[in-house]
Amino acid sequence: VNNFVHGVTEAVGLKAYNNILALTTISFDIFFLETILPLLCGMQTVIADEVETGDVALILDLIQRHKIEVLQATPSRMKAIINDAYDNTVLAELKLLLIGGEAFPETLLANLRKVTAAEIYNMYGPTETTIWSTVKRLTQTDLMTIGKPIANTQIYILDRHGLPLPIGTT
Numbered sequence: 001v002n003n004f005v006h007g008v009t010e011a012v013g014l015k016a017y018n019n020i021l022a023l024t025t026i027s028f029d030i031f032f033l034e035t036i037l038p039l040l041c042g043m044q045t046v047i048a049d050e051v052e053t054g055d056v057a058l059i060l061d062l063i064q065r066h067k068i069e070v071l072q073a074t075p076s077r078m079k080a081i082i083n084d085a086y087d088n089t090v091l092a093e094l095k096l097l098l099i100g101g102e103a104f105p106e107t108l109l110a111n112l113r114k115v116t117a118a119e120i121y122n123m124y125g126p127t128e129t130t131i132w133s134t135v136k137r138l139t140q141t142d143l144m145t146i147g148k149p150i151a152n153t154q155i156y157i158l159d160r161h162g163l164p165l166p167i168g169t170t
Contacts, residue, residue: 004130005037007150011135012121017096019044020070021062023053023077029131030101034072043070056084064090072123074101075108082111094118100125100132106144122147129153 009015014037022034022045035045046066052058059081062068071094073081078099082088094116099108100123112120124146125133134155136147149155157165 001032001130003152004132004150005040007152008033008037008123008132008135009041011150012096012098012119012137014038014043014070014096015041017043017069019046019066019068020072021059021066021068022047023059023071023073025053030072033098033131038070056081057086060085060087060090063093067093069093069095070098071096072098072100075099075104076102078112079105079108082108082115088115091115092117097121098123104138104144106142109138109142109144 020034020038020043022031024030024034035047038045044066046062046068048059048062052062063071078097081091085091091112092115095118097112097116097118097120099120104122109120112118120138122136122138122144123132123134124136125131132150133153134147134149136145138144157169159165
């Protein structure tokens, strides 16, 4: 957990932001990223209640009312927010988007770029590795990958026989 705190904070420059909106239930590992990690960085955490997390209009209201700068979401939730939003201009106020937990479709990246100038990161990692293992800044690239390992870690891409693949292999 300590390495995760330092690795992710460094990778996305989290200390540069004032607040984050927590949309994840306490029983999911991402709750740590949305609550404890920002507090360790001196940020404010705004925690959405159960009703708010299920209603895009209420999520947008929270973003606007609290001047939210950072939002973490799965690609499917982010897609729903964009598609169901009564006013996508609210998303323009975001400064940092951390997208993870599922495959990040290139179409979603294109749609996000239409509604916000926020820094956008693809976050990847199974829960077993303490939330996220790799980070890819997508703000100025169209190359969708899982990125590079966070600080003090390594990743290995294996073939179906469990053998390491060479760097650059698809």
